[in-house]
Amino acid sequence: MIREATIEDVPRLIDLALRFRRESEYAEKVRESPEKIKELLTAFIEGRQTGGVLVAENGHGVSGMLVFIVFDHPFADEKISQELAWYVEPESRGKMGLQLLRAAEDKARSMGAEKMQMISPNEIVDRIYLRSGYTFVEKGFQRSL
Numbered sequence: 543m544i545r546e547a548t549i550e551d552v553p554r555l556i557d558l559a560l561r562f563r564r565e566s567e568y569a570e571k572v573r574e575s576p577e578k579i580k581e582l583l584t585a586f587i588e589g590r591q592t593g594g595v596l597v598a599e600n601g602h603g604v605s606g607m608l609v610f611i612v613f614d615h616p617f618a619d620e621k622i623s624q625e626l627a628w629y630v631e632p633e634s635r636g637k638m639g640l641q642l643l644r645a646a647e648d649k650a651r652s653m654g655a656e657k658m659q660m661i662s663p664n665e666i667v668d669r670i671y672l673r674s675g676y677t678f679v680e681k682g683f684q685r686s687l
Contacts, residue, residue, distance in 0.1 A: 544645040547595035547607070552583050554604045555595070562629035567663045571684060582626070583609070593623070594649045598630060598638045606630030608642040612653045622657045623650035643674065 547555060559579045563569055585591040586609065598606035609627040614620075625646070630639040647658050660676060662668045668678075 543599045544596055544641050545599070546649075547583070547587055547597045549584065549587055551595075551597055551604055552580055552587070555583055555597070555607050556580055558604070558607055558629050558631070559627060561631070562627065586611075592653065593626075594646065594653075596642055596645050596649065598634070598642050600634050600638070605634040606638055606642055608646045610646050610650060610658075612650055612655045620656045621654045622659060623647075623653070623655035625658070625660045628660070639670075640674065 556576050556579050560574060560576065563572060563574060582591075583595055586593050586595045591611065592613065593609070593611035596608045597604045607627065607629055608625065610623050610625050612621060612623045615622050623646070628639070628642065628646075630642065643660075650658055658676075659679065660671055661682075662671060672678075
């Protein structure tokens with residue numbers, strides 16, 4: 543089941559976000575901050591930030607999430623949505639991840655977004671997006687300062 547997150551979900555979502563960071567390419571590139579994650583999630587859930595937090599539940603509770611922001615494109619006269627975090631526990635992956643993606647697209651569309659932008663840390667995720675109708679836009683790079 544896919545639904546909008548509530549404040550009661552925040553501790554579990556923090557756990558999922560930390561697990562995502564630890565299991566991904568971000569482990570060595572982004573510092574861990576449960577406080578910052580809580581602040582971000584709470585802002586979306588309480589409506590202080592435009593976007594959404596969707597959760598996926600299986601028979602054992604929340605096992606996935608997709609967090610996105612909706613904003614005016616800085617160079618075009620259109621509203622877009624940008625994924626900030628998308629994670630489903632490995633044991634629950636498959637249809638649940640795509641259900642989260644479709645639900646986020648629907649929610650972003652209902653908020654006026656004309657496009658959805660997704661982040662891809664590797665070629666496996668690239669293939670998921672391409673099979674889901676997304677087109678390549680650009681690669682991102684990071685350097686410590």
